[in-house]
Amino acid sequence: MKLLYSLCVAFVTTSVQAKVTYTELAENRAKGLHLLSLQPDVDPVWKTEDEKLDLMRADVNFMDVTEVFDPDEPRVPLRKTSNLLTYPPPRHQAQVKKIITTLSLPNIKNHVNSLSDFHDRYVSTQGGADAADWILRTVQAIIAKYPGTGATVKAFPHSWPQHSTIASIPGKTHGPVTIVSAHVDTINLDYGQLYERAPGSDDDATGCAELLEAFRALLQSGFKPTTPVEFQWVSGEEPGSIGSQAIANSYKRAGVQVKGMMNIVLAG
Secondary structure (H helix, E strand, O other): OOOOOOOOOOOOOOOOOOOOOOOHHHHHHHOEEEEEEOOOOOEEEOOOOHHHHHHOOOOOOOOOOOOOOOOOOOOHHHHOOOOOOOOOOOOOHHHHHHHHHOOOOOHHHHHHHHOOOOOOOOOHHHHHHHHHHOOOOOOOOHHHHHHHHEEEEEEEEOOOOOOEEEEOOOOOOOOEEEEEEEEEEOOOOOOOOOOOOOOOOOHHHHHHHHHHHHHHHHHHOOOOOOEEEEEEEOOOOOOOOOHHHHHHHHHHOOOOOOOEEEEEEOOO
């Protein structure tokens, strides 16, 4: 399915032009319409729920900006936000290789199986909410085993039932945050089957499972990053990256600086 737009792009609505008014937003939201950004630097368009699902069935990439679009937001073309940072070559290979040897394939398989056992993990269903709660409890249990790390975890609530989960490993300094993410939600796009079985074993239980095991291995190793590192199990990727946009919009308002971001999807 669709990859998340990088959270390191702070302006989550820069891909659209400010031609939609507040009145139009309010009226169309009340009608249940969705404002979709189909291409960078192109005006967003209004679509019905069925039209949005048809785009997903056709594997058309888009971002649903209905909740984050601000008509007064200054627009910066997406191309102008690229290449803002340069990065040094990889370092610490010896430490990384040592941590890799502690990764457990059985742990990853068990996590994939646990997530796949939910009837579905759609953003608006009980299964989706329960799966997000399972992620949160699992991360809490990992942190409890390594209390000296200073790691924390919290639920990031949304306007839909399924929350995102954000775990943080504190840095030695208060610098920009590095983010690694995967998405929790699944969807069944067969006609008339939206709320039917959708285990999402590959998309994206594999990414969530690998993120859980990487988080565990780093805490076990006593990993102390220079700047904070966040692990995010994000809701709402399938219906247009709505969860990641909500998080990015929140970080923008709070002035959170993002150093880099990597998303793990279809890792099986």
